[in-house]
Amino acid sequence: MSPPVAPPGWSRWLVPPAALSVHLSIGQAYAWSVFKPPLESALGLSGTQSALPFQLGIVMLGLSAAFGGTLVERKGPRWAMTVALLCFSSGFLLSALGASLEQYWLIVLGYGFVGGIGLGIGYISPVSTLIKWFPDRPGMATGIAIMGFGGGALIASPWSAQMLESFGGDSTGIALAFLVHGLSYAVFMLLGVLLVRVPRHAAGARGTARQAPTGPQVSANQALRTPQFWLLWIVLCMNVTAGIGILEKAAPMITDFFADTSTPVSVTAAAGFVALLSAANMAGRIGWSSTSDLIGRKNIYRLYLGVGALMYTLIALFGDSSKPLFILCALVILSFYGGGFATVPAYLRDLFGTYQVGAIHGRLLTAWSTAGVLGPLIVNWIADRQEEAGRHGASLYGLSFAIMIGLLVVGFVANELVRPVDPRHHVPAPKEAAHVERQQSESA
Amino acid sequence: MSSDSSQSPPSPDRRWLIALAWAWVGVPLAYGLYELVRKATQLFTG
Numbered sequence: 457m458s459p460p461v462a463p464p465g466w467s468r469w470l471v472p473p474a475a476l477s478v479h480l481s482i483g484q485a486y487a488w489s490v491f492k493p494p495l496e497s498a499l500g501l502s503g504t505q506s507a508l509p510f511q512l513g514i515v516m517l518g519l520s521a522a523f524g525g526t527l528v529e530r531k532g533p534r535w536a537m538t539v540a541l542l543c544f545s546s547g548f549l550l551s552a553l554g555a556s557l558e559q560y561w562l563i564v565l566g567y568g569f570v571g572g573i574g575l576g577i578g579y580i581s582p583v584s585t586l587i588k589w590f591p592d593r594p595g596m597a598t599g600i601a602i603m604g605f606g607g608g609a610l611i612a613s614p615w616s617a618q619m620l621e622s623f624g625g626d627s628t629g630i631a632l633a634f635l636v637h638g639l640s641y642a643v644f645m646l647l648g649v650l651l652v653r654v655p656r657h658a659a660g661a662r663g664t665a666r667q668a669p670t671g672p673q674v675s676a677n678q679a680l681r682t683p684q685f686w687l688l689w690i691v692l693c694m695n696v697t698a699g700i701g702i703l704e705k706a707a708p709m710i711t712d713f714f715a716d717t718s719t720p721v722s723v724t725a726a727a728g729f730v731a732l733l734s735a736a737n738m739a740g741r742i743g744w745s746s747t748s749d750l751i752g753r754k755n756i757y758r759l760y761l762g763v764g765a766l767m768y769t770l771i772a773l774f775g776d777s778s779k780p781l782f783i784l785c786a787l788v789i790l791s792f793y794g795g796g797f798a799t800v801p802a803y804l805r806d807l808f809g810t811y812q813v814g815a816i817h818g819r820l821l822t823a824w825s826t827a828g829v830l831g832p833l834i835v836n837w838i839a840d841r842q843e844e845a846g847r848h849g850a851s852l853y854g855l856s857f858a859i860m861i862g863l864l865v866v867g868f869v870a871n872e873l874v875r876p877v878d879p880r881h882h883v884p885a886p887k888e889a890a891h892v893e894r895q896q897s898e899s900a
Numbered sequence: 901m902s903s904d905s906s907q908s909p910p911s912p913d914r915r916w917l918i919a920l921a922w923a924w925v926g927v928p929l930a931y932g933l934y935e936l937v938r939k940a941t942q943l944f945t946g
Binding site for chain 2: 465477615726783
């Protein structure tokens, strides 16, 4: 399948909805928890077992984004979106078969392994194309798509819950729900496959259609040899870890913080707090990422990491004395968490050019996988130990917050160390490459 | 700002396509946001 080139008059505003149709679908992964209780009662599973498909899916997301990135660059966005559609949809169909036969391993294989490949390839599929279409606003363009990943769970969570309520929570009802999910997402993602186009010339829009890409161009393999890649890896990992630190335990955290006060937080109110955090996460993806087009990528990460550390300090020092302050700081941290995800493709574009930015982004997502393990581990492990030591309320989280502040400072320093990539890593321009080749053949 | 690759505005047909494509993704997203707002208000009422 050759990359679909835009015909004359094709609007670049058709590309964000194409990207959104994929990201809104694969974002369903974060709503997996809806299926957990019915699966546990229908198939007699433990909580750990019912989390397996999601965990394997996230691992496969990281692996397929890291190892499939170069292939996505070579084959183009339509190929990548088709693979994502087939994998994500057939993952659900296999799970439907598994649920109807009461074979749980088929659900793990289908949703986790096959569907997980769809998550990774789908996540990186539109990034490079969007950056090429919007060279003037790469932050906004990738922010729209990556906001979709956050939005996917917002749609899937109530939708899946309603479906399970209608079909029933037994194995037949779950199988039917999986089947409807698989077919619906296939139709929904088809829009992306049909609409996505690469610009006629890589530089794309804004009157530069006949110009070659300018600025540094670095290949994915070469990017791994630069300190800039690893500094950004640290920046992303630290920022995500800090966000997950709150997200992971948001509901019990707000309840613990105000348990001993005159205004304790109910379970229902805590659920509202989690929903509000999701909104901040989503708003941060589009809002902060678009702002980075105006104030620059390095400055916006100074904000995420520096002000993020300040917000954690405020929660740690005064969080239990003021509910509005606690909520406000948590919302800001979560908006920075989302912003960090959405801004990183544009940061990569600034440093490494558009040449293989999708593949480089895919490899950088291993920082996400690492943070996904690190963040919950720190908060849960420390909270458990503090509880064992007889502590309660806000003091359960003091040490975790101190660690988060430290991690954000590490990320801040890493961001300060980012410099433009040394020209020796750049891919030679066509003329230059021919000259180098000629010189090499003459000297041979 | 030019909005397409050929330096000419999109044809009327394409404007419909743009509207349709944004509605395709916008309607489910609006539903998700509506449900989110409903749940988030529980923080202040629950």
